[in-house]
Amino acid sequence: MLALVLGDTPRVVSDHPEPVCREGEARVQMHVAGVCDTDLQLALGYMGYRGVLGHEAVGRVIECGDSDWVGRRVVADINAGCGQCGDCLQRDGHHCATRTVLGIVARDGVFAEQFVVPTRNLVAVPDEVSDDCAVFSEPLAAALHVLDDIPVSAHVGVLGDGKLGLLIALALHGAGRKVTAIGHHAQKLAIAAGGGVATCLEDELRDDRFDAVVEATGSATGLAVALQRVQPRGTVVLKTTVAKPEPVDLAPVVIHELRIVGSRCGAMASAIEHLSRGRVDPTPLIAARYKLADAERAMAAASARGTLKILVDAH
C-alpha cells in the first residue's frame, strides 16, 4: 500500500505491507490525515522514530475482532497503553511507561492507506461531523485538555497564532471560557476572531495579565513571555516543546507562586462531542490539502514557516 515512511528522511513508498490486525485491534481505512509539527520534528530526528509517520486521522474500520466496529467511521486515541499498569487501569494510559504511540513511538502511523490501533482507542464519528472536522480530533482533544488545568472562571490568554494556538483559543471559547488569542499576525488572529474569540497583537498588549496563559507559540522564548503575562498565583499551561533549551528566569515562578503545567494529549471523545455540538469549527485552519501519493510535498508545505493545517487525502 501507499505510505509515507520515515527512514533517514520521509519517503512515499507504494509497496509498504498492509498492517496486520492483531487481537484487540482494529484496522482502519484512512480517509483524511493531518500534518502536525510533531511529524516535522520526527522527520528531523526527534524521538529517533522510524516507520509510517502521522497520528491525526479519520477513517473507516475494515477489520476488527469486535464486529460492531466494522464499517464505522472513527478517530482513535494515539496512545496504546499496555492495559495492565496503574495508569492504564485507573486513567487513560497516556503515561503508560511501555505504551506505543501512533506514528510517534514504535507503532506505524496514519499517513498510509490503512493503519491499526487498539479497539479500545476507537471513538465513533457521528454523521454530522465531516471528515474535515473529525481529522482535527487529536489536536482538538489536546486543546480541550487545557481545561483540566485552569479554573472555570479564569480569563485565559492563549499565546501563539499558529494552528495549535488558534485551535486552543477556538476550543476554549467553544467551551464557554473567557479567552484572548494573542499573536503576531493579524491575518491569523482573524481566524480566531471569526470564531468569536477576542484577539490582540502581542505588541499591543499593555499591562494585561491573565489568570492563566497557554503557551502555544512553538518558540523557545514563549515561556518567558507567558510568565510575564500571568497574574500572581496564576497558571501557565505549556504546550510547546522545543528542541533547544533556552535559559529561563524562573525567579518569578517562586516570587509570584506561579504554576507551570505541561499538557499533552486529551480525550478524543470530548473532541468529537465538541465537534458534534458545533462548539468549534476547525475547518478555517485548513491551509491546503495533498494526496497521500504527494505526502512528501505535504510535509514540505507544512514545514514552511507560518503554514496552518495541511491535510493529506487517502486518494
Add this chain to the structure above:
Amino acid sequence: MLALVLGDTPRVVSDHPEPVCREGEARVQMHVAGVCDTDLQLALGYMGYRGVLGHEAVGRVIECGDSDWVGRRVVADINAGCGQCGDCLQRDGHHCATRTVLGIVARDGVFAEQFVVPTRNLVAVPDEVSDDCAVFSEPLAAALHVLDDIPVSAHVGVLGDGKLGLLIALALHGAGRKVTAIGHHAQKLAIAAGGGVATCLEDELRDDRFDAVVEATGSATGLAVALQRVQPRGTVVLKTTVAKPEPVDLAPVVIHELRIVGSRCGAMASAIEHLSRGRVDPTPLIAARYKLADAERAMAAASARGTLKILVDAH
C-alpha cells in the same frame, strides 16, 4: 539603636534611629533573629533593597495601639499588604502588589534592637516554644506551605540538604507525609535522619521517581534533576531562586505532563502550631550564633558554602 543596615554593603551601626510605631502597627524588641540566604542575596544587590536587613525573628511587643499585644512574645508575617486589595481581603496579602516586606522591600528588617510590623501580622508564641525554635517560624511556614501543593498521599523527595531543604524535609515528615531527603552530604542528611526522615545520597538514587519533588538545592541545575526524579503527572515544588538563569529542557514537562509550582511564604500560625505540638525540632539546624553587634560576622559566616542556620542574638 544597634542595627545591621544595608547600604552599598551591610554595616552594623550603633546610632540607627528607633523605628516609629504608626497606627495599626506594633513595635517589637528583638530577641533572636536568623540569617536567610535571601539576606545574603540582598547584600549582593538583589531587589535593590536598602535598609535594615533580616526578616526571621522572635521578640516581645513593647508598643502597640492594641494594648492586648504589649508584653507578648511574637513572631510576624513578613508581608505587609495594603489591606484593601483583593489579595489582602480574600487571602493573606502575600501577593498584594503594593506590599512592603520586612527587611526585603521598603520596610526595615529585624537585625536591629527593635522592629515594627503591622499588628495584624503578629502571631503569639506560646510559652512552650523557645526563642530558638520560634526564630525558625518564617522558614518553617515557608516549608509547610509546600503542603498546599502536593497530594496527601504523595511520596515526596526533597532535593537539597542545606538548611531550607532539611527544614522542609523535617516539616513535611512532622506533618505526617512520606518524605525522602536527598543531598550530597551524609553529615547534613544525618540531621534529617535524626528527626526520623528517610534520607538518600543523590548519587545513590537509582531509578527512584517520586510523586512530588521539592527543589530546594539553591542551585541553578536543581530543577533539571527534579524533573528527572518526578513521576509522570507529578509535581515539582520550586523553592530555589537563582540569580543566573540556566537553560532547562522543559520538554519532559509537556511529555510527562508535570506541574512546576513556585512556593514562597506560608502561614506563620501553622509554623507556631507545629512547633507548639513538637512536630518538628529545628534547633539541630543551628550552626552558630553571634551578637547583633557582630552581625557583619554573622553574615560572613552564613555566606560560607554549606553553613546551616546562623542566629543573631539581640544581646
